[in-house]
Amino acid sequence: MARPEAHSLRRRLLLQLLLGAAVMALGLYLAVRATAERATEAAQDAILIAAAENISDGLRGTEVGVEIDLNRATFSMVAAAGQDRLFWRVEVGRETLTGYDDLPLPGMVPDGTGPVVYEASYRGADLRLAAVGRSVMDRDSLQPALIVLGQTRFGQRAIADRLANGAALAGLAFFALAVPLSLIFTSSVLAPVRRLAEAVSRRGPADLRSMDHPTPRELAPFQEALNSFIARLRMTLSQTETFIAEAAHHIRTPLSTVRAEAEIALRRAEGEESRARLRSVIRAVDESARSAGQLLDHAMVAYRSNRMTQARIDLSAMLGDLARSFGPTADLRDISLTMIVPGPDAAEVIGDRVLVESALRNLIDNALKYTDAEGTVHVSLRHDGGLVVIEVCDTGRGLAGAETSMLTARFQRGPNAGTVVGSGLGLTIVAEVARAMGGAFDLSPAEGGGTCARLSLPAG
Amino acid sequence: MRFLLVEDTAKLARSVRDLLALDGHGVDTVASLAEAGDCLAATSYDLILLDIGLPDGDGRAFLAQQRRQGRDTPVIMITARSAVADRVDALDGGADDYVTKPFEMAELEARIRAVLRRRGGATQTRRDFADVTFDPLAATLTVAGETRELRSRELRLFEILIAAPGRIHSKEHLCDRLFSYAEAVSDNAIEVYVGRLRRKLQGSAARIETVRGLGYRLIGP
Numbered sequence: 001m002a003r004p005e006a007h008s009l010r011r012r013l014l015l016q017l018l019l020g021a022a023v024m025a026l027g028l029y030l031a032v033r034a035t036a037e038r039a040t041e042a043a044q045d046a047i048l049i050a051a052a053e054n055i056s057d058g059l060r061g062t063e064v065g066v067e068i069d070l071n072r073a074t075f076s077m078v079a080a081a082g083q084d085r086l087f088w089r090v091e092v093g094r095e096t097l098t099g100y101d102d103l104p105l106p107g108m109v110p111d112g113t114g115p116v117v118y119e120a121s122y123r124g125a126d127l128r129l130a131a132v133g134r135s136v137m138d139r140d141s142l143q144p145a146l147i148v149l150g151q152t153r154f155g156q157r158a159i160a161d162r163l164a165n166g167a168a169l170a171g172l173a174f175f176a177l178a179v180p181l182s183l184i185f186t187s188s189v190l191a192p193v194r195r196l197a198e199a200v201s202r203r204g205p206a207d208l209r210s211m212d213h214p215t216p217r218e219l220a221p222f223q224e225a226l227n228s229f230i231a232r233l234r235m236t237l238s239q240t241e242t243f244i245a246e247a248a249h250h251i252r253t254p255l256s257t258v259r260a261e262a263e264i265a266l267r268r269a270e271g272e273e274s275r276a277r278l279r280s281v282i283r284a285v286d287e288s289a290r291s292a293g294q295l296l297d298h299a300m301v302a303y304r305s306n307r308m309t310q311a312r313i314d315l316s317a318m319l320g321d322l323a324r325s326f327g328p329t330a331d332l333r334d335i336s337l338t339m340i341v342p343g344p345d346a347a348e349v350i351g352d353r354v355l356v357e358s359a360l361r362n363l364i365d366n367a368l369k370y371t372d373a374e375g376t377v378h379v380s381l382r383h384d385g386g387l388v389v390i391e392v393c394d395t396g397r398g399l400a401g402a403e404t405s406m407l408t409a410r411f412q413r414g415p416n417a418g419t420v421v422g423s424g425l426g427l428t429i430v431a432e433v434a435r436a437m438g439g440a441f442d443l444s445p446a447e448g449g450g451t452c453a454r455l456s457l458p459a460g
Numbered sequence: 461m462r463f464l465l466v467e468d469t470a471k472l473a474r475s476v477r478d479l480l481a482l483d484g485h486g487v488d489t490v491a492s493l494a495e496a497g498d499c500l501a502a503t504s505y506d507l508i509l510l511d512i513g514l515p516d517g518d519g520r521a522f523l524a525q526q527r528r529q530g531r532d533t534p535v536i537m538i539t540a541r542s543a544v545a546d547r548v549d550a551l552d553g554g555a556d557d558y559v560t561k562p563f564e565m566a567e568l569e570a571r572i573r574a575v576l577r578r579r580g581g582a583t584q585t586r587r588d589f590a591d592v593t594f595d596p597l598a599a600t601l602t603v604a605g606e607t608r609e610l611r612s613r614e615l616r617l618f619e620i621l622i623a624a625p626g627r628i629h630s631k632e633h634l635c636d637r638l639f640s641y642a643e644a645v646s647d648n649a650i651e652v653y654v655g656r657l658r659r660k661l662q663g664s665a666a667r668i669e670t671v672r673g674l675g676y677r678l679i680g681p
Contacts, residue, residue: 245541249513252540253469256562260475263565266636267482275632282641289562325557328570331612332640373613 021178025171032167037160048130049115051078052149061137087150093143106131208234251292259285294425305436316341333373341381350460359433362426370396393452461506465489466496520553527554590666590680603664621678630675
């Protein structure tokens, strides 16, 4: 149940990996592009220089002036590079001997020791130019000669672009490969987290052992925190159980003293007024004892529902014990408590003994309470499909139209509860046990008056 | 009958003892398991009422030890705890029954009767009055060789009457003994049970007499 605003570690890791891959792909592209440009430029430069030197070699001083022997092979060597246009200018002294006399000259005149390479714009195109300087004998004086050879850069750019595009494709391929790889890496890195989470969620509600799951070092603090939390929870729960038992003890013991004292006083009292008062004292004691008991039982049921122990329960045997236990209570008001149950081991459920017994006890107790003297409470047990159905029918005052849902709500009692002592929690407990065990509970009017309460539990 | 009550809440022990004494039973009360052991070694009881939480130990452990030593005096545990598991433990540990505090005396007596009836009654509990034999454990009246069964309220009513023959019991007193305080009954409700008892006493010299304005009493020939 991820809240939308909670950021996902997985998404975060994935984004970071992909961002890294994208930066690397872009870097690759830029680096290849720069290198390719430099390399093609260097190649063009080398050719231009070689060609310029070749031309300069063809420069000869004669008696009538300087003449140049332009070697065709020189130009074809340079022109090999596609559609590029070639421009040249040979200057002797300050005069252009041949070529384009407006071809830009280098900013720095080469001194004869080495060529100069530069760029310039000429006739609407970018040119790469190489200039070679030398001296030539013009008639009788030594003149500086400058040979400039320029070439448009289409071919060089085209090669550089081709190389860069190749690099871009490689970058894209790298990125495309990085996506699934990142997914795999992310999953693999996060797998221990997922496994730990699964180990925690697989646990039954009652499993409060420490986590001892092999986890990577990085997750160890998390597991330790979890374990310390589990330990505290365990302690709180065990204190809860002890507290419930202790609370019951501390409430019931003084109440029992009050009740016994009041009963003695009532036996000895003569005046009608004091007898009436004592009766109401006893009634109040019964009410508080019952409320306290049911509240604590309810707390115990709620507590145990969350950590149900699983035991095989023989319902026939349990009902038999309960019938024996309730016998004298029924007998006090001449109620016949009858029971039809199958033999031992014929009706079993799997669940928490204490919960099931609480539910059955409350069912029978409730039926006895609302049945008039000399009535009948009948308990039966039968199989119905995959369910074991425990039915307690009485000849009591009936439901007076009250719905099951109303009577099983906390502290709700039927409209015809009258003077019967009760806390409004008995049937709540039954319904909660039914829910905790995946069963059902309902009340319906019995034939010929009274009520039938049905508790269905999955057969074990 | 003779009971041993092992209960460390002194006031409660005294009240229960007094109430049982009012019904004609003898009760020894002790406040610890050690004293209980002494009493059991010295004399025999029809039944033991044993609290679970005692200052020198757990009543259930004491009971288990008694059972191991072969003492099978019937035991009713008194528990103040709420957990059903506690109750189950008490029965598994060899107790015959248990009551949860606070308990109604009538319920305690009913449970005592049920336990003794199940156990076959260690003591002779039958009582004779005139030509009637009353067996509270079997819940019967025998008149001239003919046995008549009593329902619980009839039995308890007769038990009260036969405990003090000739004494007048007011309707209110009898109502309090027979009906739970939660039941809204008029004093006249007792007349129904007196009527039934009279029918079951038919043919005998014993009879229940109405003392106008005062109540009822059991008288002989």
